[in-house]
Amino acid sequence: MEIFIQQTINAISLGGTYALLxxxxxxxxxxxxxxxxxxxxLMTITGYTLMYCGLAGFPFLVxxxxxxxxxxxxxxxxxxxxxxxxxxxxxxxxxxxxxxVAVILQTLFQNLISTRSQAVILPDMLAQxxxxxxxxxxxxxxxxxxxxxVVLVALNWFLRRTILGMAMRAAAEDFSVTxxxxxxxxxxxxxxxxxxxxxxxxxxxxxxxxRASVDPLMGFIPVLKAFIxxxxxxxxxxxxxxxxxxxxxxIEIYLAAYLPDHIQPYREALALGMVILLLLLRPNGLVPxxxxxxxxx
Amino acid sequence: xxxxxxxxxxxxAAFALSQVPAxxxxxxxxxGTATGQTxxxxxxxxxxxxxxxxxxxxxNAAGGIGGKYKIKLISKDTRSDAAQTSIAAQExxxxxxSVLVTPSDADPSFAAAALATDAKIPAxxxxxxxxxxxxxxxxxxxxxxxxxxxxxxxxxxxAHKQGLKNAYILYxxxxxxxxxxxxxSDVFKKLGxxxxxxxxxxxxxxxxxxxxxxxxxxxPPVDVVMTAAYEPDFPAFIRxxxxxxxxxQVIGSDGIxxxxxxxxxxxxxxxxxxxxxxxxxxxxxxGFNKKFAAxxxxxxxxxxxxxxxxxxKVIEAGVMAAGSTEPQAxxxxxxxxxxxKGVTSEITYKxxxxxxxxxxxxxxxxxxxxxxxxxxxxxxxxxxxxxMQ
Amino acid sequence: xxxLTVEGLHVHYGAVEAVRNVTLSIDDGEIVTLLGAxxxxxxxxxxxxVGLVPSHSGQVGFRGESLVGLATEHLVRLGITLTPExxxxxxxxxxxxxxxxxxxxxxxxxxQRKDNLDRMFGLFPILAQxxxxxxxxxxxxxxxxxxxxRSLMSSPKLLLLDEPSLxxxxxIVDTIFDQIVALRDSGITIxxxxxxxxxxxxVADRGYVMAAGSIVTSGxAKDLSSSHLIEQAYLGHE
Numbered sequence: 001m002e003i004f005i006q007q008t009i010n011a012i013s014l015g016g017t018y019a020l021l022x023x024x025x026x027x028x029x030x031x032x033x034x035x036x037x038x039x040x041x042l043m044t045i046t047g048y049t050l051m052y053c054g055l056a057g058f059p060f061l062v063x064x065x066x067x068x069x070x071x072x073x074x075x076x077x078x079x080x081x082x083x084x085x086x087x088x089x090x091x092x093x094x095x096x097x098x099x100x101v102a103v104i105l106q107t108l109f110q111n112l113i114s115t116r117s118q119a120v121i122l123p124d125m126l127a128q129x130x131x132x133x134x135x136x137x138x139x140x141x142x143x144x145x146x147x148x149x150v151v152l153v154a155l156n157w158f159l160r161r162t163i164l165g166m167a168m169r170a171a172a173e174d175f176s177v178t179x180x181x182x183x184x185x186x187x188x189x190x191x192x193x194x195x196x197x198x199x200x201x202x203x204x205x206x207x208x209x210x211r212a213s214v215d216p217l218m219g220f221i222p223v224l225k226a227f228i229x230x231x232x233x234x235x236x237x238x239x240x241x242x243x244x245x246x247x248x249x250x251i252e253i254y255l256a257a258y259l260p261d262h263i264q265p266y267r268e269a270l271a272l273g274m275v276i277l278l279l280l281l282r283p284n285g286l287v288p289x290x291x292x293x294x295x296x297x
Numbered sequence: 298x299x300x301x302x303x304x305x306x307x308x309x310a311a312f313a314l315s316q317v318p319a320x321x322x323x324x325x326x327x328x329g330t331a332t333g334q335t336x337x338x339x340x341x342x343x344x345x346x347x348x349x350x351x352x353x354x355x356x357n358a359a360g361g362i363g364g365k366y367k368i369k370l371i372s373k374d375t376r377s378d379a380a381q382t383s384i385a386a387q388e389x390x391x392x393x394x395s396v397l398v399t400p401s402d403a404d405p406s407f408a409a410a411a412l413a414t415d416a417k418i419p420a421x422x423x424x425x426x427x428x429x430x431x432x433x434x435x436x437x438x439x440x441x442x443x444x445x446x447x448x449x450x451x452x453x454x455x456a457h458k459q460g461l462k463n464a465y466i467l468y469x470x471x472x473x474x475x476x477x478x479x480x481x482s483d484v485f486k487k488l489g490x491x492x493x494x495x496x497x498x499x500x501x502x503x504x505x506x507x508x509x510x511x512x513x514x515x516x517p518p519v520d521v522v523m524t525a526a527y528e529p530d531f532p533a534f535i536r537x538x539x540x541x542x543x544x545x546q547v548i549g550s551d552g553i554x555x556x557x558x559x560x561x562x563x564x565x566x567x568x569x570x571x572x573x574x575x576x577x578x579x580x581x582x583x584g585f586n587k588k589f590a591a592x593x594x595x596x597x598x599x600x601x602x603x604x605x606x607x608x609x610k611v612i613e614a615g616v617m618a619a620g621s622t623e624p625q626a627x628x629x630x631x632x633x634x635x636x637x638k639g640v641t642s643e644i645t646y647k648x649x650x651x652x653x654x655x656x657x658x659x660x661x662x663x664x665x666x667x668x669x670x671x672x673x674x675x676x677x678x679x680x681x682x683x684x685m686q
Numbered sequence: 687x688x689x690l691t692v693e694g695l696h697v698h699y700g701a702v703e704a705v706r707n708v709t710l711s712i713d714d715g716e717i718v719t720l721l722g723a724x725x726x727x728x729x730x731x732x733x734x735x736v737g738l739v740p741s742h743s744g745q746v747g748f749r750g751e752s753l754v755g756l757a758t759e760h761l762v763r764l765g766i767t768l769t770p771e772x773x774x775x776x777x778x779x780x781x782x783x784x785x786x787x788x789x790x791x792x793x794x795x796x797x798q799r800k801d802n803l804d805r806m807f808g809l810f811p812i813l814a815q816x817x818x819x820x821x822x823x824x825x826x827x828x829x830x831x832x833x834x835x836r837s838l839m840s841s842p843k844l845l846l847l848d849e850p851s852l853x854x855x856x857x858i859v860d861t862i863f864d865q866i867v868a869l870r871d872s873g874i875t876i877x878x879x880x881x882x883x884x885x886x887x888x889v890a891d892r893g894y895v896m897a898a899g900s901i902v903t904s905g906x907a908k909d910l911s912s913s914h915l916i917e918q919a920y921l922g923h924e
Binding site: 163166169170173174176177178180182183184185290 | 738
C-alpha cells in the first residue's frame, strides 16, 4: 500500500510537469492551430539561463524567476520573428516553421554554448526528501506538485476572471469573431505565446531541478511527451491538456512500477499502445476542444 | 536496357576515376571521419576528434607516418543520425579514403561498418564499447575502447571484493551500450552475488521515481546499483535515488566520465565508475592533457579526447606495420598489432576479433574530484561472451 | 448623409469571383437590406466590408473615411460591428462573458460597460435570466439575441446583420425583427443581409438585390416589394 501511495505521488509529480508542457502547446494551438515544436527549446533556454545565473552566483530563488522571465521573452520573440509571418499559412507550413525554429535553436546552443551537457548548480536541498513514516517524498516532488497546482489555479483565474483571459478563450473558439469584437489579433497571439513561454519556463525549472544539467537537445523529449499528452487530452482543449498530461504521467509511472521485469523493455510501446487505445475509444481526446474542426485564425 | 546499364557503368567508372587521383596521392594517407559533431553524440565525438586532430598534427609536423605518409583528413558531420552516418561514410568511401572513422556509439557505427566491409576499408569507432560492434560489423570494423563486457567484469569483481551482495541493475534496451549492466548481472551472479531486480528505462527519461521507489522497496535492501545510463539520464537518476534516501553503492560506466558527474554535489559522492584511463602524475595521459590545453586553450574535461588521440596512434602503427596506405594491408596490420602505447593504455588487437585489449580504470567521485580506485585486469574466465541481439 | 459607401467592390476566392463590382450606400438612420439567394455574394460583401476577407479591388468608406486595408479589429472602434451569420456566439463562455467581450473596444470605461450590460439585459430580458449560463446551451433564438446584444455592447453607429433569422422559429423571427426596428429607432443604422425577403422589406427603408455576385436591382422597400425583379433574381433570370 505504501508503495502504491509512493508511486501515485510519483505519478502526480510527473503528470503535473507533462500537464504544464501540454498546456503550453495547447494554448498556442487553440488560437493559432499550430503545434509549436520549438516549445521544448523554450525549456532549454530556461535551463541555460539557470546555468548562467548559477555561474554568476545568483541564488536559485532568484535564478528561477529570471529564467522563467527569459522563457516568456523568448516565446514572444519567437512569435514575432518566426510565426507572425506565416500566421495565415497552412497548418503544414506552420508546423515545418516550428520544426525549423527548434533545429535552429538547437544548433545555436551547440555552436554558441557547448555540445556537451552543462552542469546546473542547484541547492542540495532539492536532492533531499521528507519522510512521513516509511513514505518519502522528495523536496523536488513537493515543489513540483505544489508549483503545478499554483500555476494551474493562477492560469484558470486569468482565463476566467480577466478580460484578456476571456478574449483568449474566445479566440480559441472563434478567432474571426473575436477580432470582430475589436480584440487585437496580435495582442491575443502574443499573449498566448507569453503564457506558453511562462509554462515552458516553469516546466523547464522543474525539469532542470531534477536532472541538474542542460544540453542543447534537452527540449526534444519533453515536447514529444507534451504533444502526446495534448493529443490524448484533446488537441486545443486546455482542460484536456491537463487531463492528458496527468493521464500520461500515471500510465508511465504505473507501468514502470507494476510491469514484471521481463516485460519492462516493452514499456514505452505499451504506454503508447494505451494512448492509442484511449484515442480509439475517444477519438477527440479525453476532454475534446469546444470547436473541434473549426478553422483557426 | 543492357546498353543503358553499360553506359551508366562506364560513366560511373569514368567519374570515379576522374575523382580518385585528384584527391589521393601515393604519399598521402586519406582518413575519412564520419562522426557526430552535432546532436546527441557530439559530447563524445567532439572531444574524440579534437584529440585525433592533435595526433594528426603531431605526425604531419614530424613529416608524416614513418616520415613518409602525410595524413589528410576529410571530416563529415553525421548529426548523430544513423542514416546520415551511412550517407557520410559512402561519400567518404567514394572519395577514396584508406581509413574510416565512425561515430563513438555502436549503433550508428553498424550503418557505416557494412559499407566499409563492402569496400574493404578498415573502420574504427573512437569510443564505442559494445563488444558486438566488431563481431557484427565484420572483419573491417575495429573498436578502440575497453569492451562493455570487460568493464562490467571489472566493476562486478570490485563490487564483490567490497562485500556487496544484493544488486539492482538499471539498463536501457535502446542501445547496445546501455545494456552493459546485463553483463554486470551475469558476472555478479557468477561471483555468488544476488541480483534483486533488473529495471529498464528509456534514453532521455527524466523521471526515475517509479524505478527509485522499486529499488527502495527491495527486501533485503539493495546494497549496489549498477547502470550504464549517461547524461542526461544518469544525473536525474542518481539525484532521485539519493533524494529517496537510498544509500546503496552506485556503479556507472564510461558514459558518465564527464564534468557534470563531478558537479552533482552530495548526490554523486562515493559513486564509482569504469573508464578508459586516469591521469596519474607523470603519466602519458597527463602529458596529453597538457598538449590538449596548449592547443585548445582549455583543459580537456573528458577521457574521450585522449581516446581520439590513441585512435590515431593505432592507425599510425597499422600503417607503419603495413608499410603502405592500401586499406586491406592496413586492416591486416591493425588486426595483428600488439602493445601499442596509447596515452590511456597499451592497446592490443592481436588475438581479438577487433575489440582491443585495454586497461580498465575505476574512478571514485570524492568531494567532487576524481579518485583512482584502481586499474585492475579482469579475470579472463569471468568475462561474458558478447551478447548478440 | 451616407454613413457607409461601397464602390466597385470585388472579392475573389482563388479563381472564383464571389463579389463583382458591388456599389451601394447607406444613409444615417436607415435600415437597408441586402437580398439574394444562397451564394449570391451577400455574406462575402459583408465580410469584405469588415476586412475578414480581403477585397480584390474597390472602395469602402465609413463616414468619409476609407476602410480598405484596415484590420478587422479596428473597425469596431470606429463604430461598425458585424453580427455574423450563424450567430457564432462563444459557446464555452457564459452569456455575460460573451457580452463583456463585445465591449472590449470600450477599453477601461467601466461605467459605460456596465450601462451597456444593463441596457442589453433590458432589451433582451431572457439574457438576464441566463446571465451565468454557458452560451452553447442556449436555444437558437437566444443565441441570436446574444449575438446581436454582443454586437451592441460596443455602442456601434452601424450594425451589419448577417442572416439573423436563419434557422429560427417564426415567432422568434418576429421578435428579432421587432428588435431590429427598435434598434434603428434608437439611432443605429442597419445593413441587413437576409434570405427572408418579405420580413426584410417590411422593416427596411431601401434594398439591394444580389445575384451571382452582382447587384441586379435596388430601390425603396416599397418598390422592391411590388416588382418582380426579386423573384427574377432568386430564380436566376436576368
